[in-house]
Amino acid sequence: MNSRSLSARDYRTLAKFRYALRVFQRFSEEAARAAGVTPAQHQLMLAIKGWDGTDLPAVGDLAEVLQLRHHSAVELVQRASSSGLVEAEPDEHDARRQLIKLTTQGEEILASLSLAHRDELQRFRTEMADLLDELG
Amino acid sequence: MNSRSLSARDYRTLAKFRYALRVFQRFSEEAARAAGVTPAQHQLMLAIKGWDGTDLPAVGDLAEVLQLRHHSAVELVQRASSSGLVEAEPDEHDARRQLIKLTTQGEEILASLSLAHRDELQRFRTEMADLLDELG
DNA sequence: CACATATATATCGTATCCCGATATAAAATG
DNA sequence: CATTTTATATCGGGATACGATATATATGTG
Secondary structure, three states, X not given: OOOOOOOHHHHHHHHHHHHHHXXXXXXXXXXXXXXXXXXXXXXXXXXXXXXXXXXXXXXXXXXXXXXXOHHHHHHHHHHHHHOOOEEEEEEOOEEEEEEEEEOHHHHHHHXXXXXXXXXXXXXXXXXXXXXXXXXX | OOOOXXXXXXXXXXXXXXXXXXXXXXXXXXXXXXXXXXXXXXXHHHHXXXXXXXXXXXHHHHHHHHOOOHHHXXXXXXXXXXXXXXEEEEEOOXXXXXXXXXXXXXXXXXXXXXXXXXXXXXXXXXXXXXXXXHHO
């Protein structure tokens, strides 16, 4: 792939790469739906559980991790909250911030979903490693 | 990560993996919008251009590659067609099938987008290779 | 302290996208 | 030639994310 244009083979490689991403994503979407949550809610729960800060993540933190506008994260948290997956508590040091944590139900569903992803992730891992070689 | 449960570190690794995917996806979405097409239209165009069959892809072929229901692919093709990015022609051997190809404009936009992805893909490649090691 | 500015969350209206259910047409099958 | 399968299409609806905008709190500066 030179700097000016791409060959048919380049496009084919790019398409295969996207297909691999999409198959994984699709698997994940359907696992989420089968667990009774939306794909976006699943990603939200994982972002909370995987948050590595000293405190709980605030809405804006989640927006960054999920690569969303902050008001999109607000809405996502609200929907997940009314579904009983997450809950908010005010930040004692900054009354503007809402700290978000998983409910017990959210914990359980995320745990189940994460285990369900193990095999598919393993498959994705080897496939992606090969494709990344091809892309280089 | 054993078969029963995941540690905090496991969740953190999974979250980092999803974040890497999401950053790439986000970059791609914004590149598409900057080029005047939707992210879904971009993926459609790449799927057509990267199709490796002997003939042009039909709507159902694209549904499989994009991991969509066939009627979702129908709608995507229709929107892309009215935007002048793709066009359909009947399959001479099977009157049910609509073969889909890129218009000149679609070709140009896809070429520009694919070039714009080169650097980001390179970055994604090394990051994902590291993360895949961690996941194993 | 007062006031301007920045930050964090929230609301509203809108557009896209995808889905399930269903329909139509053509091909394949027996 | 009737039945079944395949391919595309239509319709209504729901989830999602966005831009524009609003409100509350915190921070910085004179």
